[in-house]
Amino acid sequence: MQTGLLKAEALSGLGKSGELIEEYRSILEKDNSLLRVYLRLARLLEQSGNRAEAKTTYQTALRIHPEYGIAANNLAWLVLNDDEPDLDKALRLALLAQNYNTDAPHINDTLGWVLYKKREFARAQNYLKIAVSKLPDNPTVRYHYALNLIGLKKTGPGLAELKKCLASTAPFPEREEAQQVLDSHN
Numbered sequence: 001m002q003t004g005l006l007k008a009e010a011l012s013g014l015g016k017s018g019e020l021i022e023e024y025r026s027i028l029e030k031d032n033s034l035l036r037v038y039l040r041l042a043r044l045l046e047q048s049g050n051r052a053e054a055k056t057t058y059q060t061a062l063r064i065h066p067e068y069g070i071a072a073n074n075l076a077w078l079v080l081n082d083d084e085p086d087l088d089k090a091l092r093l094a095l096l097a098q099n100y101n102t103d104a105p106h107i108n109d110t111l112g113w114v115l116y117k118k119r120e121f122a123r124a125q126n127y128l129k130i131a132v133s134k135l136p137d138n139p140t141v142r143y144h145y146a147l148n149l150i151g152l153k154k155t156g157p158g159l160a161e162l163k164k165c166l167a168s169t170a171p172f173p174e175r176e177e178a179q180q181v182l183d184s185h186n
Contacts, residue, residue: 017044035065042074051078066096073097073107080114090114098127105134105141113144121151132161139165139172147181159185 024041027034038061045054058075061068076093079086094111101107112127125148132138132145142165149158162182166175 017048020044021048032060033064035061035068035071038064039070039074042071046074046078054078067100069097069100069104069107073101073104073110076110076114080110080117085117087114087118091118103130103134105131105138109135109141109144112148116144116148116151119151121148124148125152137168137170139168139170139178140174142168143172143174143178146178150181155185 021041021044024037024044027037028041038057042054042057042061045051045057055075055078058071058078061071062075065071072093076090076097079093080090091111091114094107094114097104097107098111108127109131112124112131115121115124115127128141128145128148131141135141142161146158146161146165149155149161152158159182162178165172166178166182
C-alpha cells in the first residue's frame with residue numbers, strides 16, 4: 001500500500017494526471033478505506049473534466065465516512081454548479097460539511113453561496129462574512145459576499161466589495177460576471 005502511495009506522489013510531482021488517476025484507483029481497489037485517496041482522486045477527476053465520476057467518488061467517500069466534511073463540501077460545490085442544480089441536495093451536503101468543520105472558510109463560502117442561490121440572503125450573510133474574513137484575498141469568496149450584500153439591498157457595500165474583488169490580480173472565473181454586475185449599477 002505504501003508503495004502505491006509513494007508512486008502516486010511521484011506521479012503527482014510529474015504532472016501525469018492520467019497515470020495518477022489510475023494509480024489512485026489501484027490503491028482504492030486494495031484498500032477502500034483511505035479517505036484522502038478518494039479526495040485526491042475526486043479532485044483530479046474534477047480537474048480533468050470528469051465531474052460525474054468525481055461526484056461518484058465523493059459519494060463513495062461519504063458512504064464510508066458520513067462525517068467527511070471535505071468530501072461533503074466538494075460534492076455540494078459540484079451539485080451547486082450542475083446545469084440544473086439540486087439546491088436542496090447542495091444545502092444538505094453543505095450543512096453536513098459545516099457541521100463538522102464550522103470554522104473552515106471554504107466550507108462557509110459553499111454554504112453561504114448555496115443559501116444565496118436559494119435567495120436566503122439573511123441566512124447566507126454570516127457564512128459568507130466568515131469566509132471573506134478568513135480569505136480576504138480570495139476574489140471568488142469576495143464576489144459571493146458582494147452579491148449577497150446586493151441581495152440584502154446593501155448595494156453600496158456590495159459594489160465596494162465587487163471593486164475589491166476586481167482589483168485583485170488573482171485569476172477568478174467570475175471576473176467577467178463581477179464586472180457586468182458592477183457596470184449594471186453605474
